[in-house]
Each structure stands twice: as C-alpha cells, then as structure tokens.
Amino acid sequence: MKQMKIPATYMRGGTSKGVFFSLQDLPKEAKQPGPARDKLLMRVIGSPDPYAKQIDGMGGATSSTSKTVIVSKSEKEGHDIDYLFGQVSIDKAFVDWSGNCGNLSAAVGPFAVHSGLIDAEKLPVNGIAEITIWQGNIGKTIIAKVPMVDGEVQELGDFELDGVTFPAAEISVEFVDPSDSSGSMFPTGNLVxxxxxxxxxxxxxxxxxxxxxxxxxxxxxxxxxxxxxxxxxxxxxxxxxxxxxxxxxxxxxxxxxxxxxxxxxxxxxxxxxxxxxxxxxxxxxxxxxxxxxxxxxxxxxxxxxxxxxxxxxxxxxxxxxxxxxxxxxxxxxxxxxxxxxxxxxxxxxxxxxxxxxxxxxxxxxxxxxxSRSARILMEGWVRVPSGTMN
Incomplete structure (x- = not known):
C-alpha cells in the first residue's frame, strides 16, 4: 500500500494550531461530510492514539493543536468563504463538528487569501482586507480584518498575544450575532x-x-x-x-x-x-x-x-x-x-x-x-496511507 498526498497548510491562529485544507483539494470521498472525511482527518492528525501523543500525525497532543479546518468559496450570499472546523479527539476515534474554534477563526481569512479563494478586486495592495466568513458548524458570520502589504497578507508585526511566544500582525475578528439563533442566549431562560x-x-x-x-x-x-x-x-x-x-x-x-x-x-x-x-x-x-x-x-x-x-x-x-x-x-x-x-x-x-x-x-x-494573530508555519502536502478512508 502506498501513501497519498493532499495539499495542506499548517497554521497558527491565536493560541491554537491546525491543519488547513481547501475543500477542492480533498480526495473525492472526503469532499462531503461523513465517515470518510472523519477517517482522513483523524489519520492526518494521528488519532486515535491510545498513547495520547499523536506521534504518527500532525497533532500536538493537546486540544489546542488537534484541529483541522476546511475552507471553500462561499455559496452563501454576502459571504466570501465557508469555513468548517473539526476538533479531532486525541485518544478516541471521532471528530467533533459541534462548535467553532475562535482562535483558528483568525487564520481562516489569511489562509483564504493565500489559497486564492478571495476575489482579487476585494484585496487592497496595502491596507485591510475585510473577509466575510460563513462558519458552517454553528451557522454564524465572522468578519476578519486582515492586514495586507504589497498585495500579500502581513503576518509579522508587533502585536503581542499572551499564550503566543512571538509577536505578529494584529487581526481583528468580529463574531456577528454570536448567541444561539434557535433560542435565548441563556438556554434555560435564567441568568443564574x-x-x-x-x-x-x-x-x-x-x-x-x-x-x-x-x-x-x-x-x-x-x-x-x-x-x-x-x-x-x-x-x-x-x-x-x-x-x-x-x-x-x-x-x-x-x-x-x-x-x-x-x-x-x-x-x-x-x-x-x-x-x-x-x-x-x-x-x-x-x-x-x-x-x-x-x-x-x-x-x-x-x-x-x-x-x-x-x-x-x-x-x-x-x-x-x-x-x-x-x-x-x-x-x-x-x-x-x-x-x-x-x-x-x-x-x-x-x-x-x-x-x-x-x-x-x-x-x-x-x-x-x-484581536488575534495568525501565521503560516508550513505548507505543501500531508501524506496518509491510501486506504485510510476505507
């Protein structure tokens, strides 16, 4: 059995790290939600691992580093990109799609720009690119304000974020109407x-x-x-x-x-x-x-x-x-x-x-x-055994 390689980018967003994919680059079986996609992402990250170390994958054996992101051009009116977040369990065989990652939300806009998923006319040569994101896990809008210099995402800067060792460029992230759309922000109706x-x-x-x-x-x-x-x-x-x-x-x-x-x-x-x-x-x-x-x-x-x-x-x-x-x-x-x-x-x-x-x-x-920051750590391909999704 041989390995297959899939285009991927390893990014830090806020105080988290994850493996980012363009939906179009995923194997055919993983383009849709389901067991094949989950098996692929678990194998990429190195889960499930009874040793809880994720040595044979890209995960870092913590909740902050056992993460995956899938991004595509948006099909929703008024939005630039769609974003899905998969929290990969470290020692158990499942991917949790029930919520968003606020830290990696800061990296989604920069990733989309780097990947050519944002229309060129929306990107200033110098200034702030306002990227409107549809967060598919929770059905919410996120607006990322990404700094641009010489037509590229500015990654380096002097913004310091506690929990991250080195400074970087500041990215403002706005979570629009963040409370639960299906009911009260307080699900029991009580403040306490x-x-x-x-x-x-x-x-x-x-x-x-x-x-x-x-x-x-x-x-x-x-x-x-x-x-x-x-x-x-x-x-x-x-x-x-x-x-x-x-x-x-x-x-x-x-x-x-x-x-x-x-x-x-x-x-x-x-x-x-x-x-x-x-x-x-x-x-x-x-x-x-x-x-x-x-x-x-x-x-x-x-x-x-x-x-x-x-x-x-x-x-x-x-x-x-x-x-x-x-x-x-x-x-x-x-x-x-x-x-x-x-x-x-x-x-x-x-x-x-x-x-x-x-x-x-x-x-x-x-x-x-x-305010958060984000930076590409590595880009290229991840490799997994060809039978991973069977």
Missing part, C-alpha cells in the same frame, strides 16, 4: 441556575450559548482560587473527573444532549469555566499579573483538560456573559453595565468586547470583537 451534579455538588452557574456553549461557575464554590495553572488541574485526575461530570450535567440542563452518556461523544462542547474576582498571580511564563490590570480571572476546560490560555470562542462567551448584569461572569467582574472586559487566564491577559441588549425573545449580542 442551580446546577445539581450528583456526588460533586450544587453550584450557582451561568449557562450561556454565545460563541460556544459554556458553563460558568464561581471558583470559590468549587473550592478553587481562580489563579490555578494547567498542572494544578491537569495533574489531578480527581479534578478532571469532577469537571467532566459537571460538563455532562450542564450539557443536559442546556438541552445539548438527551442522556449523560452522549457527553462522551460531544467533547468539544459545552465548555466549563470557573471565574473569580481579580487577584495577583504568576502566569505560566512567570509573567506577573496584577489584580488591578484585570476585571476578573477565568480558567476554562477544553477537551477534558485545563486550557493553557483561553479558547477564542470561550472568550466570546466571557464577553457576552460579562455584558449582562447579574451573570456569574458579570458579578465576578464587579457587576454593572459594561461593553468590554479584561480577564486573566493561565498565560496572561486578554481584552474582549460585546454589547448585549434585551429583546422579545431574550438577551442578544450584536457582535463580539477580539
């Missing part, structure tokens, strides 16, 4: 719910579906400080089990699953995050974070592990929740009306913005905005 988790506890929780479905709990209710770094949670299997149990019961309460068992096949969503009032702490890079520099602290779980920084979609959820008076996030930030929030995460600080309004059907947010 009693979330009863057998054998773990009952917690005041804000359950929100904006950016990505997220369960927010005050750190003190969990017996945590809110300043924890990755090793303090990920090195403790008891905490990991607790958070997964909380996530499953929260998913049930949010109506995302019909039985607790289904949570195992929906690892990407919902997220679980714990928040606290501002405190001094040392980030994972030993950078001192001062309480007066942030409005609150947030730690979030992703694919069963504490995230090293903050997922972009979870940052959208934080911004949306903070903008509504009375939520767990808003109260941790000091309460009151706000259209921006600066929060501390394990790697540093991030500022995000959102403006919420009350409508006849519940709370809604027009758009959430954050």
């Amino acid at each position: 719910d009693d979330l009863n988790v057998p054998d773990v506890g009952t917690f005041n929780a804000t359950l929100i579906n904006a950016g990505i479905p997220t369960i927010f709990i005050d750190a003190t209710e969990l017996g945590l400080k809110g300043t924890e770094l990755q090793e303090q949670i990920n090195g403790d299997q008891n905490w990991l089990n607790k958070f997964e149990t909380i996530r499953a019961h929260g998913a049930m309460k949010m109506g995302l699953i019909d039985s607790l068992e289904q949570a195992a096949t929906r690892q990407h969503t919902p997220k679980v995050a714990f928040v606290s009032k501002p405190k001094d702490y040392q980030s994972s890079s030993d950078k001192p974070i001062q309480a007066e520099d942030v409005d609150l602290l947030v730690r979030a779980m992703s694919m069963g592990q504490l995230h090293h920084a903050m997922m972009g979609t979870a940052a959208v959820a934080i911004a949306c929740a903070a903008s509504v008076e009375g939520t767990i996030v808003n109260l941790a930030a000091g309460g009151g009306e706000r259209d921006t929030v600066t929060f501390g995460h394990p790697s540093g600080i991030l500022k995000v913005g959102a403006i919420a309004s009350k409508t006849e059907t519940g709370w809604a947010v027009e758009k959430a905005i954050m």
Whole structure:
C-alpha cells in the first residue's frame, strides 16, 4: 500500500494550531461530510492514539493543536468563504463538528487569501482586507480584518498575544450575532441556575450559548482560587473527573444532549469555566499579573483538560456573559453595565468586547470583537496511507 498526498497548510491562529485544507483539494470521498472525511482527518492528525501523543500525525497532543479546518468559496450570499472546523479527539476515534474554534477563526481569512479563494478586486495592495466568513458548524458570520502589504497578507508585526511566544500582525475578528439563533442566549431562560451534579455538588452557574456553549461557575464554590495553572488541574485526575461530570450535567440542563452518556461523544462542547474576582498571580511564563490590570480571572476546560490560555470562542462567551448584569461572569467582574472586559487566564491577559441588549425573545449580542494573530508555519502536502478512508 502506498501513501497519498493532499495539499495542506499548517497554521497558527491565536493560541491554537491546525491543519488547513481547501475543500477542492480533498480526495473525492472526503469532499462531503461523513465517515470518510472523519477517517482522513483523524489519520492526518494521528488519532486515535491510545498513547495520547499523536506521534504518527500532525497533532500536538493537546486540544489546542488537534484541529483541522476546511475552507471553500462561499455559496452563501454576502459571504466570501465557508469555513468548517473539526476538533479531532486525541485518544478516541471521532471528530467533533459541534462548535467553532475562535482562535483558528483568525487564520481562516489569511489562509483564504493565500489559497486564492478571495476575489482579487476585494484585496487592497496595502491596507485591510475585510473577509466575510460563513462558519458552517454553528451557522454564524465572522468578519476578519486582515492586514495586507504589497498585495500579500502581513503576518509579522508587533502585536503581542499572551499564550503566543512571538509577536505578529494584529487581526481583528468580529463574531456577528454570536448567541444561539434557535433560542435565548441563556438556554434555560435564567441568568443564574442551580446546577445539581450528583456526588460533586450544587453550584450557582451561568449557562450561556454565545460563541460556544459554556458553563460558568464561581471558583470559590468549587473550592478553587481562580489563579490555578494547567498542572494544578491537569495533574489531578480527581479534578478532571469532577469537571467532566459537571460538563455532562450542564450539557443536559442546556438541552445539548438527551442522556449523560452522549457527553462522551460531544467533547468539544459545552465548555466549563470557573471565574473569580481579580487577584495577583504568576502566569505560566512567570509573567506577573496584577489584580488591578484585570476585571476578573477565568480558567476554562477544553477537551477534558485545563486550557493553557483561553479558547477564542470561550472568550466570546466571557464577553457576552460579562455584558449582562447579574451573570456569574458579570458579578465576578464587579457587576454593572459594561461593553468590554479584561480577564486573566493561565498565560496572561486578554481584552474582549460585546454589547448585549434585551429583546422579545431574550438577551442578544450584536457582535463580539477580539484581536488575534495568525501565521503560516508550513505548507505543501500531508501524506496518509491510501486506504485510510476505507
């Protein structure tokens, strides 16, 4: 059996990395959603891997680096490109298509320009290219403002993003109407719910579906400080089990699953995050974070592990929740009306913005905005065994 090669680009977007494909370059069997596509993407990334290292693939053995993206010219009016995100499980045989990746959203526009998927007349020689993206997983519009220099995407610059070692060019990403279109931004209708988790506890929780479905709990209710770094949670299997149990019961309460068992096949969503009032702490890079520099602290779980920084979609959820008076996030930030929030995460600080309004059907947010950066790391082909999709 021989290997086949498929055109691909390995990119960093925000604090994540993933393998990017143009839909037109995928093998015929993988051009449509289904088992063949999932098998291909898993083999590219190196999953499922019982060793949880992804040595035989492009994945980096973390939720931030076990990611795939498929981009094509858009068939939706008013949009330039369609974008699909596949979160590849590391040790299990499935690809989760239930949500978006906010970090890699910043790389989708640059990838589309590099790949010739954007009409030339829309691209300035020097200036900002505004790329309108249809996010197919969640049915939402994203607007990426990509800097251009001499007719090419500007990748290098002095914008610093905590969680990324080197500076790069800033890309503004706008998530239009990020709340759930099928119902209220708060699926239970409440800003705060009693979330009863057998054998773990009952917690005041804000359950929100904006950016990505997220369960927010005050750190003190969990017996945590809110300043924890990755090793303090990920090195403790008891905490990991607790958070997964909380996530499953929260998913049930949010109506995302019909039985607790289904949570195992929906690892990407919902997220679980714990928040606290501002405190001094040392980030994972030993950078001192001062309480007066942030409005609150947030730690979030992703694919069963504490995230090293903050997922972009979870940052959208934080911004949306903070903008509504009375939520767990808003109260941790000091309460009151706000259209921006600066929060501390394990790697540093991030500022995000959102403006919420009350409508006849519940709370809604027009758009959430954050700054990210992106860079091509490698381009060419990935190779997989020719029988991968059988």
